[in-house]
Amino acid sequence: MWVPDWDGVIPTPAIIKPRPRWTGKQMISMILPPNLNMERIESKEKDAWLPFKDDGALILGGELMFGLLSKKYVGSASGGVVHITCNEFGPDVALTFFNGAQRVVNYWLLHNSFSIGIGDTVPDMETVGKIQAAVDTQKDVVAQISKKAYDNELEPAPGMTVRQTFESKVMAALNKARDTAGNDTQDSLKDLNDAVQMARSGSKGTTINIAQMTALVGQQAVEGKCIPFGFKYRTLPHFAKDDYWAPS
The missing domain is CATH 1.10.132.30 (RNA polymerase Rpb1 funnel domain)
Incomplete structure (x- = not known):
């Protein structure tokens, strides 16, 4: 419903039991161009294709395999998702991706909210x-x-x-x-x-x-x-004069 040009086919859930569950990567993959491919390996681990902290990003055939679509990959950086989409598929497909990303993220925030305290x-x-x-x-x-x-x-x-x-x-x-x-x-x-x-x-x-x-x-x-002595022989009034110790 919130994905532009959705064909009505729900992808197979990543988790079947005890209840069907879909991952965030599956949601994001629904708004990616079907033939998009991108590889960004950043993990320093021995198995860089299975990063423990989900570093980097790998998109195969429009499916986000691992990684987070952070500002580094979706922003204005060269070689990112937007850059590749516009160069490979044209501005109309890039616009569709923008619209889909905005609508899906807005809907997610509407239901989950996000704030720090x-x-x-x-x-x-x-x-x-x-x-x-x-x-x-x-x-x-x-x-x-x-x-x-x-x-x-x-x-x-x-x-x-x-x-x-x-x-x-x-x-x-x-x-x-x-x-x-x-x-x-x-x-x-x-x-x-x-x-x-x-x-x-x-x-x-x-x-x-x-x-x-x-x-x-x-x-x-x-x-x-x-910090220099802005006051007379001290950095702040509540320090003793000529106080060079750590707190001052």
Whole structure:
């Protein structure tokens, strides 16, 4: 009903028992041009034709075999579904695909809805422990670097002053905390997480944004340097003067 030019023949369900069930790939295949072929192998696994995370995309004879039709494959990128359809079958077929995709997706959203909330950014307790451990570890590293600087024991790196060396080492340590916490967060998020689905489809946001919302934003840099003292001898009024430790 919602597929343009549908011939009335319902495809064989992918799941027969206990009840017939059709997959999303079967739904999408009904709006693809019948003779469309596209191959995008992106998985680094040993068996790239059976990707565990459904990476890449394979369309054979208008049937989506594996992969997700994300923005990377349906957007304006060269070699995508729209590009191939327009070149191989003409603008009318491409227009039919656009109409079909819009109507099917709208109908799916009407029945299933889609939204993200604070629950999509709340990690489990194990991940919280890993995040806190990563932050505490790098805070200790920054404390050691700061102590060396205060005691005049910090050796300047080649071509850099002591202050530049200090900033470089501190930023490297805090960036490592952000990256480690972000990786732990990404590994813990489930595929059914709405924020993850939105990032993977390419509609909005990235996995880095999700990690920042879930774990920590991390060290902020201005022109590649630590935040300068905008107030008198400090970055913000609630810090002590000449405070170079991790929180400031």
